[in-house]
Amino acid sequence: NHHIDISGILERLSVKAGHRACSTGAEADKVGGEVNIESVSPVDGMRITSVKQTATEDYDRVVTEATVAFASWRSVPAPQRGEVVRQFGEALRKQKQDLGTLVSYEMGKSLQEGLGEVQEMIDICDFAVGLSRQLYGLTMPSERPNHRMYEQWHPLGVVGIISAFNFPVAVWSWNAAIAWVCGNVCVWKPSEKTPITAAACQTIIARVLAENNLPEGISSLVHGGKSLGERLANDHRIALVSATGSTRMGKSVSTAVASRLGKAILELGGNNAMIISEHADLDIALPAAVFGAVGTAGQRCTSTRRLIIHEAVYEKFKARLVNAYKQLRIGNPLDEHNHVGPLIDRDAVANYEAAIARCQREGGNFVVKGGVLEGDEYGSGCYVRPCIAEVPPDAAIIQTETFAPILYIMKYRSLDEAIRIQNDVPQGLSSAIMTLNLREAEQFLAAGGSDCGIANVNIGTSGAEIGGAFGGEKETGGGRESGSDAWKAYMRRQTNTINYSDKLPLAQGIKFDF
Numbered sequence: 001n002h003h004i005d006i007s008g009i010l011e012r013l014s015v016k017a018g019h020r021a022c023s024t025g026a027e028a029d030k031v032g033g034e035v036n037i038e039s040v041s042p043v044d045g046m047r048i049t050s051v052k053q054t055a056t057e058d059y060d061r062v063v064t065e066a067t068v069a070f071a072s073w074r075s076v077p078a079p080q081r082g083e084v085v086r087q088f089g090e091a092l093r094k095q096k097q098d099l100g101t102l103v104s105y106e107m108g109k110s111l112q113e114g115l116g117e118v119q120e121m122i123d124i125c126d127f128a129v130g131l132s133r134q135l136y137g138l139t140m141p142s143e144r145p146n147h148r149m150y151e152q153w154h155p156l157g158v159v160g161i162i163s164a165f166n167f168p169v170a171v172w173s174w175n176a177a178i179a180w181v182c183g184n185v186c187v188w189k190p191s192e193k194t195p196i197t198a199a200a201c202q203t204i205i206a207r208v209l210a211e212n213n214l215p216e217g218i219s220s221l222v223h224g225g226k227s228l229g230e231r232l233a234n235d236h237r238i239a240l241v242s243a244t245g246s247t248r249m250g251k252s253v254s255t256a257v258a259s260r261l262g263k264a265i266l267e268l269g270g271n272n273a274m275i276i277s278e279h280a281d282l283d284i285a286l287p288a289a290v291f292g293a294v295g296t297a298g299q300r301c302t303s304t305r306r307l308i309i310h311e312a313v314y315e316k317f318k319a320r321l322v323n324a325y326k327q328l329r330i331g332n333p334l335d336e337h338n339h340v341g342p343l344i345d346r347d348a349v350a351n352y353e354a355a356i357a358r359c360q361r362e363g364g365n366f367v368v369k370g371g372v373l374e375g376d377e378y379g380s381g382c383y384v385r386p387c388i389a390e391v392p393p394d395a396a397i398i399q400t401e402t403f404a405p406i407l408y409i410m411k412y413r414s415l416d417e418a419i420r421i422q423n424d425v426p427q428g429l430s431s432a433i434m435t436l437n438l439r440e441a442e443q444f445l446a447a448g449g450s451d452c453g454i455a456n457v458n459i460g461t462s463g464a465e466i467g468g469a470f471g472g473e474k475e476t477g478g479g480r481e482s483g484s485d486a487w488k489a490y491m492r493r494q495t496n497t498i499n500y501s502d503k504l505p506l507a508q509g510i511k512f513d514f
């Protein structure tokens with residue numbers, strides 16, 4: 001049964017008006033003169049509820065409170081900060097079903113993926129808890145006698161998080177959980193398209209903070225569009241802006257942050273390819289390609305957009321792909337029998353249609369045709385058919401990222417050529433090769449191989465684990481989030497040299513006597 005009790009979910013998640021400048025719910029609707037942001041589910045076109053757009057004065061108050069909260073939070077021992085994040089992870093475990101269902105309903109991804117997203121949040125909390133005892137600095141030998149030199153990592157300050165609709169909660173949590181154990185406070189501007197899941201998360205963390213007698217300013221939520229994002233980017237009180245979204249948005253955020261010499265982590269567009277070698281195990285290449293291309297309706301930054309297929313297996317693989325696409329069930333993502341849910345909204349549908357038209361103009365041949373679905377089940381107008389086009393390698397459309405299930409396929413002869421095609425796009429997020437040949441795999445992973453932040457062998461381009469550093473090169477923005485040592489971008493490094501002698505030897509052996 002895929003009919004969900006959305007009001008019950010909102011009630012259990014305590015999503016209602018009340019706290020801060022930023023909360024959601026029916027009461028907000030009654031306040032005169034304020035702008036509401038309506039959240040409409042792409043699943044059935046129904047309005048979920050609305051949130052209040054954050055007014056300029058309220059934004060300023062939020063950042064002021066965040067700054068005040070930072071002054072105390074930075075001095076809480078890191079393992080104690082980790083304990084608070086542990087409690088947040090526990091709270092998420094308890095509300096996983098409701099929050100995951102809300103993610104699925106508000107964003108339109110499958111229920112499994114909605115739950116998976118909450119699982120990513122839980123996992124990053126666990127990671128951050130461990131990290132809270134491992135914010136290691138190095139000790140280096142000083143060149144001077146009786147001196148000690150080492151480095152330590154200090155909290156940065158207020159971290160502004162701008163997140164996208166497609167991972168409405170997980171990407172925030174990657175940033176926030178790490179930022180918090182590092183001693184920072186966070187101000188979150190979620191996508192205007194998914195404000196309700198954000199309000200639910202804020203309610204959960206606010207409760208955890210209150211239970212620990214900590215100020216809510218450690219985690220704040222502000223609602224708004226482009227202009228609010230610009231305000232965050234230009235605000236000198238925001239030490240670090242971590243932004244996920246389009247390359248166009250990232251360039252404008254980056255320019256604003258750079259002009260005040262602030263710090264930024266950018267997680268922007270991808271244009272991810274999978275190379276399918278003549279030595280591939282096609283039985284795993286097939287589901288990897290199909291999930292990568294149609295999972296989340298092609299709305300992951302890691303979605304597979306291009307297949308670069310060896311000519312020896314091209315026709316065979318194409319036939320299997322076409323056959324697999326015939327079996328895809330498109331429909332309500334809360335119904336677990338369906339593989340493909342809706343796009344986020346009708347603008348996304350228009351972009352999908354425009355990309356298909358352009359692809360055709362540029363010589364693309366659709367071996368699986370696209371189109372917008374009609375009928376009762378598709379009443380929101382957001383359901384589209386995943387499609388596949390054979391494209392000439394010089395088609396301009398394949399240089400761009402369209403957030404929709406459109407897959408471009410092309411042929412190659414040598415691995416050098418395949419790697420060249422794979423790298424010959426402005427973006428550099430994720431990449432994969434399907435091969436059982438060791439030499440090919442290693443060539444793909446070597447310095448002259450994939451130029452992406454993520455390069456996989458025998459798995460697809462999407463679905464990265466939280467333990468690795470997540471991000472990419474070129475127009476993807478260069479930032480890294482989540483695991484490995486990505487935490488270092490959320491702290492400031494301080495080099496300390498201590499002289500415990502009764503002399504003052506200068507570095508580089510310089511003599512300065514008087």
Ligand code: UN1
Pocket residue numbers: 166167171244299300301302303461462463464465
């Ligand atoms: C995104 O689409 O912005 O690797 C993030 C993946 C997910 C995260 C995607 N774990 O596909």
